[in-house]
């Protein structure tokens with residue numbers, strides 16, 4: 001399994017990065033006796049579609065999995081809509097979009113389609129069902145309801161390791177404050193991609209985001225083997241949340257940066 005950071009800015013895009021978008025890929029059977037690379041996106045936030053073009057032809061995308069429907073996680077699905085529907089090479093057909101209840105209506109609103117069926121040529125929508133695993137080629141996706149002002153899910157992706165010898169787990173927090181479901185989603189994860197939008201002593205409101213300190217606490221409780229902090233708004237000093245997290249998590253800890261990749 002491979003992770004590529006397409007966009008990691010939190011709550012809005014930044015001078016250096018689009019907002020949330022993460023490309024997860026793994027090789028697996030193509031259904032015709034061969035193998036191929038399977039590609040899913042976790043979120044597609046503001047500015048991310050252009051950045052995605054550096055890493056993947058969107059025609060080869062197998063699914064978009066949305067943690068929640070806030071703008072910084074979903075609005076660039078409008079670019080994917082145009083790319084698939086009006087491609088000069090011919091319409092690409094629908095791609096799976098897996099998200100919270102109401103994802104289809106949210107996308108219709110963004111694309112200004114009054115008739116939902118107009119989106120059928122670009123997307124096939126499905127809703128997260130906690131406890132249910134969705135398979136996309138060799139990748140298995142499970143959604144865990146977490147704590148945020150709108151319905152939001154942490155996403156646990158299980159799939160083959162790069163060397164093909166075992167299954168590995170990548171967990172993405174989405175946007176959330178600390179909660180038991182997030183610990184469960186990140187249990188023994190090989191890589192825990194965790195938001196840290198807030199800073200201790202500055203952001204005291206609860207129920208919305210994690211601080212670096214709380215992200216580290218969750219990672220330790222979950223037994224995550226490696227943590228990548230993400231979703232940092234441009235007004236954050238990354239060094240602050242990194243230092244907070246090292247106070248509560250002793251394992252390998254890095255900050256997400258655009259175009260960075262990890263092989264699991």
Ligand SMILES: [Zn+2]
Nearest residue numbers: 011070072175
């Ligand atoms: Zn966000």
Ligand SMILES: [Zn+2]
Nearest residue numbers: 068070148175
């Ligand atoms: Zn949010």
